[in-house]
Amino acid sequence: MKKVLVIFTALLCMLFTGMLGNTSYAAKKIIALPGIHSNMGYDGDRAAKDFESQLIGVLISSGQYDVVERDRLDEVLSEMGLSATGLISEDNAIQFGELSGADYTLTGSLLDARIVPFDNIIYSGKKAVAKFDIRLVDNRTGKIIFSEIVGGSKTVAKELGGLDGTASISEAVNDAAKEVIKLLNEKNPLTGNVAHVTDSQVYLDLGSDNGVRVGEKFIVYREGQPIMNPVTHELMAVEENNVGMVKIMEVKSNYSICTYSNGKGQIKVGDKAKRGHK
Numbered sequence: 643m644k645k646v647l648v649i650f651t652a653l654l655c656m657l658f659t660g661m662l663g664n665t666s667y668a669a670k671k672i673i674a675l676p677g678i679h680s681n682m683g684y685d686g687d688r689a690a691k692d693f694e695s696q697l698i699g700v701l702i703s704s705g706q707y708d709v710v711e712r713d714r715l716d717e718v719l720s721e722m723g724l725s726a727t728g729l730i731s732e733d734n735a736i737q738f739g740e741l742s743g744a745d746y747t748l749t750g751s752l753l754d755a756r757i758v759p760f761d762n763i764i765y766s767g768k769k770a771v772a773k774f775d776i777r778l779v780d781n782r783t784g785k786i787i788f789s790e791i792v793g794g795s796k797t798v799a800k801e802l803g804g805l806d807g808t809a810s811i812s813e814a815v816n817d818a819a820k821e822v823i824k825l826l827n828e829k830n831p832l833t834g835n836v837a838h839v840t841d842s843q844v845y846l847d848l849g850s851d852n853g854v855r856v857g858e859k860f861i862v863y864r865e866g867q868p869i870m871n872p873v874t875h876e877l878m879a880v881e882e883n884n885v886g887m888v889k890i891m892e893v894k895s896n897y898s899i900c901t902y903s904n905g906k907g908q909i910k911v912g913d914k915a916k917r918g919h920k
Contacts, residue, residue, distance in 0.1 A: 671830060673701060674710040674744035676719060676730060678774065679751040689755035692773060692812055697748070697818040704823055705853025706832050710744050718742045732784040735912040739781020746787070748822070750776035753791065755811055770810035772818050778826070789831055792821035828853055832917040836862060837897065844888045844900040846915050854890060860915040862886045862905060869909075872907050885909055887918060 675697060680690035701707040718741045722734065730738050730747040738747060754773040760766060773793035780787050794817020796810045832852060838845035844862070848854050866881030886905015890898050902909070 670708045671745045672708045672710060672743060674715060674742050674747045675701075676715055676724075676728075676747065677748060678749075682752055682755065684859070686752050686755055687862065689772060689811055689815060690752045693750070693772070693815045693819060694753070696812075696816050697822060700819050700823050701826075703853070704827075705851060706830070707826070710742050715742065730779055732779070735781050735784040737781045742781075744781055747779045747781055748776065748848075749779070750774045754793075754809070755815075757810065767798050768810075769798075770809060770814045772814035774818055776822055776825075788825055788887060790825055792818045792825070794818040794821070827917060834915050836909060836911055836913040836915055839909055842901065843905075844902065844909055846888075846890075846898050846900060847896070848915070849894045849896045849898050851895050854893050856890050856893055858890045859903060859918045860888050860890070860900065861918040862888060862909050862913050862915045864910075864913050880915075885913060888915065 646764070647896050675694060677689040678694045678697075680686040682689075686821075698709050701709055718738065722738065722742065724730075724734075728747055735747060739745065751774065752772075752776040753775055754771060756771060758769045758771060760769060771793065772795070773791060773811050775789075777789040778787045779785070794814040796813040796817075798810070832848065833856070834846050834848035834852070836844060837847045846860065861884060863882045863884045866876050866883050869879045869881065870876065872877050885908045887903040888900035888905075889903050
């Protein structure tokens with residue numbers, strides 16, 4: 643009887659993955675950003691707020707994420723008895739996710755934000771630097787997905803003119819915000835489907851609405867057998883067999899047109915495509 647149940651479960655998983663093959667994985671993830679902490683005085687607070695603002699901007703402009711509104715966050719934090727920059731931990735992440743509707747919580751603190759003068763043999767000038775300690779928590783499991791230090795810098799040589807402190811720190815902060823997006827995309831790659839194939843082009847069901855941009859590359863793969871946990875018989879994953887790579891050449895609102903980087907003749911309608919490297 644147990645053997646029959648295992649076989650039946652496997653068949654259901656295969657049917658389930660087959661059904662997924664006809665749908666897009668492009669649903670946006672919702673991220674809560676309670677606040678960026680700083681204990682470096684006025685300038686530090688300004689850099690932390692700038693980082694939070696730029697994070698929201700790059701998250702939304704990516705087309706892959708939505709951000710919980712500030713008013714709603716304040717309500718949830720107040721209900722949970724946490725401050726505006728209250729630390730979301732493994733102990734309260736699930737509750738926070740249920741109340742806020744966020745899939746993930748992104749928290750952080752300012753480590754450094756300053757302008758450093760330099761003078762070497764080649765040239766002299768000033769360098770703006772910004773560095774943050776950031777952490778992403780999965781609100782479904784309460785587990786920390788990553789904890790990393792991100793940073794950015796802006797250098798201007800003396801002969802090119804002065805270095806405006808506020809503007810340059812902001813540029814360094816923007817670099818750090820973009821590093822966060824890279825980390826998020828590594829953990830949560832944008833994924834869709836091959837909708838149409840010709841001798842010279844591949845159409846994906848992902849477009850500008852999903853944050854797709856000209857020049858990006860997508861790895862095309864074909865799903866194989868479901869991988870089952872031998873003890874619990876639960877579905878753990880599905881085999882991914884790479885069949886090629888395509889490059890985005892034209893982007894519409896809900897689809898994009900690509901050329902082959904490799905895999906011509908192998909890529910078929912129904913294959914999956916996930917964002918790779920630019």
